[in-house]
Amino acid sequence: MSISKTEREQGKVFAPKFDANGLLTAVVVNAANREVLMVAFMDAEALDKTLDSGLAHFHSRSRGKLWLKGETSGNVLRVGKIMVDCDQDALVLECSPAGPTCHTGATRCFYRKLEDGVLQPVNT
Amino acid sequence: MSISKTEREQGKVFAPKFDANGLLTAVVVNAANREVLMVAFMDAEALDKTLDSGLAHFHSRSRGKLWLKGETSGNVLRVGKIMVDCDQDALVLECSPAGPTCHTGATRCFYRKLEDGVLQPVNT
Structure with missing residues (x-):
């Protein structure tokens, strides 16, 4: 959708801005508790499916296909509020997770912190 | 750096995984207060500068160059903890902002929520 910069940044029209690969970033x-659980990417299809179903869908860059988070594990993400950034190329999804979010079994994908150049596990 | 999947996901070695465009995602x-302020991208140079200076640097995709956040506005982001995700292609930077983070003057870039297909301002 072609809209002005002012409309994009200040308006009420949702005009998601996909990048050259057709993706936007979803946090x-x-x-x-506001903890960041994961970061992934959405194409138009994943965004539509998310809005239709209320469950977070993404586009897998490695597999090149639509991905319902929790499809196999059952650990779906029920989407509450969706926040949109200034230029509409990133979303924050406030979700209620059905279980651990990370495929490793961790509560969240961000289970390590960088300290003096080395990764240290943190409580998750 | 070539490391195994297990090392990448469970190890202590920081081996940031840049995408085909040489970027990783930084939240x-x-x-x-744990609010998401902005989302941007880092190439190796931006990551190095961030680690060296303690101030968040990014790679501007639109301008194709290194960008010290707050360079012109003075609203720098002092980086505290850096969290790294399972496959090391995304970072969460816990920052102390010197001022409003968004170029629009808003405290954070996520100042609107999507509700019934329309964007509504939220308190920032």
């Missing part, structure tokens, strides 16, 4: 936070 | 959260 998933836990609605309960 | 900036306010260390004070």
Whole structure:
């Protein structure tokens, strides 16, 4: 959708801005405590499916296909509020996770911190 | 750096995984209240500058160059903790912002929520 910069930044029209690969960035936070659970990408299809179903869908860059988060594990992400950034190329999804979000079994994908050049596990 | 999947996901070695465009995703959260302030991208240079200076640097995709956040506005982001995700292609930067983070003057770039297909301003 072609809209002006002012409309894009200040308006009420949702005009998601996909990048050259047809993707925007989606940051998933836990609605309960605001922790960042994961970061993934959405194409138009994944965004539509998310809005239709209320469950977070993404576009897998490695597999090149639509991906319902939790499709196999059951650990779906029920989407509450969706926040949109100034230029509409990134979303924050406030979600209620049905289980651990990370495929490793961790509560969240961000289970390590960088300290003096080395990764250290943190409580998750 | 070539490391195994297990090392990448469970190890202590920081081996940032840049995408085909040489970028990884950086999510900036306010260390004070965990609100997501902005989302941007880092190439190796931006990451190095961030680690060296303690101030968030990014790679501007539109301008194709290194960008010290706050370079002109003075609203720099002092980086506290850096969290790294499972496959090391995304970072969460817990920051102390020197001022409003968004170029629009808003505290954070995520100042609107999507509701019934329309964007509504939220308190920032």
